Amino acid sequence: MSPRSPEAPGTAGQDRKSTRTRKRILESAAAVLRRRGYDGTRITEIAELAELRLPAVYYYFATREELISEVVVSGVRATHEHVAAALEALDGSVGALDRICVAATAHLEMVLVGHARAAAAMRTVSQLPDELRAPSRVEEARYGVLWRGLFDDAVARGELDPQLDPRGARMLVLGALNWASDWWDPEKGTVEEIAATARRLVHNALRAPGTDHG
Amino acid sequence: MSPRSPEAPGTAGQDRKSTRTRKRILESAAAVLRRRGYDGTRITEIAELAELRLPAVYYYFATREELISEVVVSGVRATHEHVAAALEALDGSVGALDRICVAATAHLEMVLVGHARAAAAMRTVSQLPDELRAPSRVEEARYGVLWRGLFDDAVARGELDPQLDPRGARMLVLGALNWASDWWDPEKGTVEEIAATARRLVHNALRAPGTDHG
DNA sequence: GTCTATATTGAGATAGAC
DNA sequence: GTCTATCTCAATATAGAC
Numbered sequence: 001m002s003p004r005s006p007e008a009p010g011t012a013g014q015d016r017k018s019t020r021t022r023k024r025i026l027e028s029a030a031a032v033l034r035r036r037g038y039d040g041t042r043i044t045e046i047a048e049l050a051e052l053r054l055p056a057v058y059y060y061f062a063t064r065e066e067l068i069s070e071v072v073v074s075g076v077r078a079t080h081e082h083v084a085a086a087l088e089a090l091d092g093s094v095g096a097l098d099r100i101c102v103a104a105t106a107h108l109e110m111v112l113v114g115h116a117r118a119a120a121a122m123r124t125v126s127q128l129p130d131e132l133r134a135p136s137r138v139e140e141a142r143y144g145v146l147w148r149g150l151f152d153d154a155v156a157r158g159e160l161d162p163q164l165d166p167r168g169a170r171m172l173v174l175g176a177l178n179w180a181s182d183w184w185d186p187e188k189g190t191v192e193e194i195a196a197t198a199r200r201l202v203h204n205a206l207r208a209p210g211t212d213h214g
Numbered sequence: 215m216s217p218r219s220p221e222a223p224g225t226a227g228q229d230r231k232s233t234r235t236r237k238r239i240l241e242s243a244a245a246v247l248r249r250r251g252y253d254g255t256r257i258t259e260i261a262e263l264a265e266l267r268l269p270a271v272y273y274y275f276a277t278r279e280e281l282i283s284e285v286v287v288s289g290v291r292a293t294h295e296h297v298a299a300a301l302e303a304l305d306g307s308v309g310a311l312d313r314i315c316v317a318a319t320a321h322l323e324m325v326l327v328g329h330a331r332a333a334a335a336m337r338t339v340s341q342l343p344d345e346l347r348a349p350s351r352v353e354e355a356r357y358g359v360l361w362r363g364l365f366d367d368a369v370a371r372g373e374l375d376p377q378l379d380p381r382g383a384r385m386l387v388l389g390a391l392n393w394a395s396d397w398w399d400p401e402k403g404t405v406e407e408i409a410a411t412a413r414r415l416v417h418n419a420l421r422a423p424g425t426d427h428g
Numbered sequence: 429g430t431c432t433a434t435a436t437t438g439a440g441a442t443a444g445a446c
Numbered sequence: 447g448t449c450t451a452t453c454t455c456a457a458t459a460t461a462g463a464c
Contacts, residue, residue, distance in 0.1 A: 018429075037341050040253030042457070056430050058459065126396045127251050161418060168411035171397050172390040179389025182340045189382070197382035204375060205419035232447075256439065269442080270448050278440065 022060045024050045029071045030116035034181070038127040041068065068124075069132045075121025076139040079110045082118075084146060096154035097207055100173075101199045103150055108177045108198050112184055112191050122178040147174070154206065161208050173202055236274045238264045243285045244330035248395070252341040255282065282338075283346045289335025290353040293324045296332075298360060310368035311421055314387075315413045317364055322391045322412055326398055326405050336392040361388070368420065375422050387416055 028049035032041050043064055047054045061067040086106035087099060094102075110118040125136055151170050154160040160169070177198065184194060242263035247255050257278055261268045275281040300320035301313060308316075324332040339350055365384050368374040374383070391412065398408060 021429085037251045037253055039251060040341065043459090044457075052429095053431060054458085055432085055460080059429060064458065127254065161414065163414050165403075165407065165411045168403070168408050169415055172394065172412060172415055175393025175396070176386040176390035179393050180386065182389070183385050189379075193379065194382050197379045198386060200375065200377050201383055201386055201419045204421070205415045207418070235447080257441090258439075266447095267449060268440085269450085272441065273447060 018060075021050075021052070021056075025052070025057055025060055025067070026071055026074070027116055029067055030075065030120040033068065033071055033120040033124055034116060038068065038124050038129075043067075065132055068128075069135055071117050072121045072124055072128065072132070072136045073139050075115065075117030075119075076125070076136060076143055078115045079107060079118045079121070080139070080143040080146065082106050082110050082114060083143075087146075095159060096150065096157050097159040097203060100150050100154060100206065101203050103147070104173060104177060104202045105195050105199050107174070108180060108195055109191060111178060111181050112194070113186075119181045123181065159208055159211070160206055164206065169206060173205065176201075232274075235264075235266075235270075239266070239271055239274055239281070240285055240288070241330055243281055244289065244334040247282065247285055247334040247338055248330060252282065252338050252343075257281075279346055282342075283349055285331050286335045286338055286342065286346070286350045287353050289329065289331030289333075290339070290350060290357055292329045293321060293332045293335070294353070294357040294360065296320050296324050296328060297357075301360075309373060310364065310371045311373040311417060314364050314368060314420065315417050317361070318387060318391060318416045319409050319413050321388070322394060322409055323405060325392060325395050326408070327400075333395045337395060373422055373425070374420055378420065383420060387419065390415075 025046065029041070029046045031049060032045050036042075036045075041064075043057055044054055046067075047057050050057075057067070061070070083103050083106040086102050090099060090102060111122055112119070121136070125133075125140060128136060147170055151160065151166045155166055160166065180194065180198075239260065243255070243260045245263060246259050250256075250259075255278075257271055258268055260281075261271050264271070271281070275284070297317050297320040300316050304313060304316060325336055326333070335350070339347075339354060342350060361384055365374065365380045369380055374380065394408065394412075
């Protein structure tokens with residue numbers, strides 16, 4: 001039976017060898033995808049990184065496209081979940097602008113160190129051919145709803161600078177965060193440092209005038 | 215004689231047919247590079263867009279790498295020159311923060327509409343293999359000096375929020391601008407609109423507290 | 429499940445006619 | 447200068463042994 005439709009195993013379920021191997025392939029694919037982009041990703045390189053030969057990859061995924069699609073979709077979903085969890089952990093009294101900063105920090109963490117698939121997904125989505133774009137768009141749209149909601153709240157509560165176009169501001173902020181995986185070098189500073197700068201920068205950028213916090 | 219080492223022509227020099235064709239190939243390459251990324255760029259597609267067959271491209275450029283390298287290097291240089299010109303046009307009394315905003319606007323214009331090679335360059339540099347990376351790095355470094363100078367000025371004059379790491383802030387801002395070519399849709403808003411939002415956002419983001427401009 | 433060996437495709441690059 | 451026709455090589459994908 002093919003592991004492409006996994007069944008409940010005899011004992012525990014989560015770490016059958018095939019499940020672990022499959023996961024290793026996905027992580028390797030994410031790493032390659034992040035560095036090389038969609039077209040530059042070679043299955044041979046993925047296999048090498050996963051310490052397998054190429055045909056073993058095809059045992060788990062029918063095609064190159066299926067593998068890449070799963071990396072991207074799960075990367076967006078994982079980022080979405082991580083950000084949503086960070087927001088849910090907040091006290092109800094936290095302001096809309098501060099919630100945006102928490103979301104930004106969580107997003108940045110995922111892109112930089114949290115999950116190889118997250119960085120791969122953010123960098124890759126716009127390069128995907130149309131067939132692969134469709135499934136990933138669903139996840140992107142769901143995640144987009146979360147961010148739009150955060151900005152809508154900030155507008156409604158008067159916390160967003162009224163001179164900013166909310167959509168433009170939202171996309172510029174997310175761009176700043178996504179691009180960080182391009183230049184951030186773990187040897188030149190910790191994630192906490194860049195996250196602190198990003199949080200401060202985003203807070204400054206969006207806040208309505210007259211709400212200075214020194 | 216190959217046009218790869220162009221000579222002074224009989225009359226004017228700039229619009230010999232071969233010079234124009236060469237330019238057309240570079241512009242086509244930029245358009246493809248921007249959409250597809252480094253590995254996704256096919257010379258056939260470049261040729262098609264330039265209304266030529268593939269061998270004609272090889273008449274002007276020895277290899278695929280040489281062509282792509284020229285697009286990227288000239289794209290960074292054109293952006294550098296455009297931004298530098300915008301800054302030089304400013305009155306000496308303009309503050310450091312405002313100068314950064316002018317530079318940001320000029321950079322964004324180039325990436326979005328000014329020059330196909332600019333957008334291609336910004337999107338592509340990090341994907342280049344090492345051999346191609348070297349020449350583009352020289353241009354990137356030169357352009358980077360300009361931006362570091364702008365931020366150094368802002369720090370020296372106390373216009374930059376002291377709680378921001380200057381390097382981190384600089385990279386986040388440039389990321390926001392570069393990423394815009396990924397999502398900006400000319401049908402959903404003019405360049406002027408997004409540029410206005412970007413300018414306001416950057417000004418807010420970087421300014422030292424207590425220098426509110428309402 | 430994973431391998432070696434191989435079929436197949438498609439993209440970069442060149443030869444040589446016009 | 448630009449073309450048609452062709453070579454070459456690398457990458458996806460499969461067959462079949464273990």
